[in-house]
Amino acid sequence: MLQMLSSLLHHGSSVPENSPLPYTVKVSSRAKNARLKMTPHGGLVVVLPEGFNKKHLPALLQRHEAWIKQAAARIEVHRPEPLPLTENGLPYTIALHNSNEKWSVVYNNQGRRVLDVDDAGGRRLLLSADVADAELCRSQLLTWLKRQAHKHLIPSLGKLAAAQDFKYAEALVRLQHSRWGSCTSRQLITLNTKLLFLPDHLVRYIMIHELCHTVQMNHSKAFWALVSKHDPLWHTHNVEMKSAWKYVPAWVSAQS
Numbered sequence: 008m009l010q011m012l013s014s015l016l017h018h019g020s021s022v023p024e025n026s027p028l029p030y031t032v033k034v035s036s037r038a039k040n041a042r043l044k045m046t047p048h049g050g051l052v053v054v055l056p057e058g059f060n061k062k063h064l065p066a067l068l069q070r071h072e073a074w075i076k077q078a079a080a081r082i083e084v085h086r087p088e089p090l091p092l093t094e095n096g097l098p099y100t101i102a103l104h105n106s107n108e109k110w111s112v113v114y115n116n117q118g119r120r121v122l123d124v125d126d127a128g129g130r131r132l133l134l135s136a137d138v139a140d141a142e143l144c145r146s147q148l149l150t151w152l153k154r155q156a157h158k159h160l161i162p163s164l165g166k167l168a169a170a171q172d173f174k175y176a177e178a179l180v181r182l183q184h185s186r187w188g189s190c191t192s193r194q195l196i197t198l199n200t201k202l203l204f205l206p207d208h209l210v211r212y213i214m215i216h217e218l219c220h221t222v223q224m225n226h227s228k229a230f231w232a233l234v235s236k237h238d239p240l241w242h243t244h245n246v247e248m249k250s251a252w253k254y255v256p257a258w259v260s261a262q263s
Contacts, residue, residue: 045078095141103203105210106159114138121147156180156200173218188213190220204254212244
């Protein structure tokens with residue numbers, strides 16, 4: 008069974024006996040209609056507009072039971088074997104596919120700051136927090152990940168832009184929930200820290216996509232023609248991106 012999310016502002020009441028899967032309810036002021044979404048690490052989420060009568064939830068779930076089961080099955084098919092975790096869900100190993108690096112994580116290092124060491128003993132990430140303090144450990148892990156993203160992704164974007172004759176004003180990295188990248192009208196490109204976990208060809212596709220937005224600030228035929236010029240396999244890569252979440256560990260995606 009998929010686990011229910013614990014970080015949303017509004018939670019569902021007890022799960023009806025005839026519900027196909029556990030679920031969590033999120034009330035959104037921007038939602039106009041009730042909708043369902045299946046998340047890779049949190050399971051089924053029911054997004055409701057404000058004022059929705061929750062007595063109608065069982066009927067809503069029954070009406071979409073086939074879709075719910077199919078969506079859950081698709082996620083399980085794509086879900087990779089996870090790396091070993093601590094009892095509270097923290098990693099012992101971090102594998103950054105994009106830079107082809109694997110780091111072992113050492114908790115409660117007795118130091119006052121986080122250190123990453125790359126020597127004869129291998130790549131080790133030394134956290135100052137005790138493994139029992141999951142919140143502090145995760146905060147240190149994500150801060151380190153953002154530094155790694157800035158170290159690896161920003162230079163890669165610059166090299167790709169120069170090689171493909173693109174120009175942009177500035178680039179930064181953020182830990183974002185859903186967007187892999189973005190580009191503003193002022194040609195500020197933002198890359199998601201989670202790209203560190205994706206294979207190189209998918210990271211390149213996302214970068215090409217955003218670089219093309221420096222020329223075409225839309226998704227018109229002209230935009231996709233430009234993408235195709237710089238990435239002839241863009242359609243295949245675009246399809247792959249629909250399941251790219253599978254590369255990102257649950258401890259990274261939680262609450263981000």
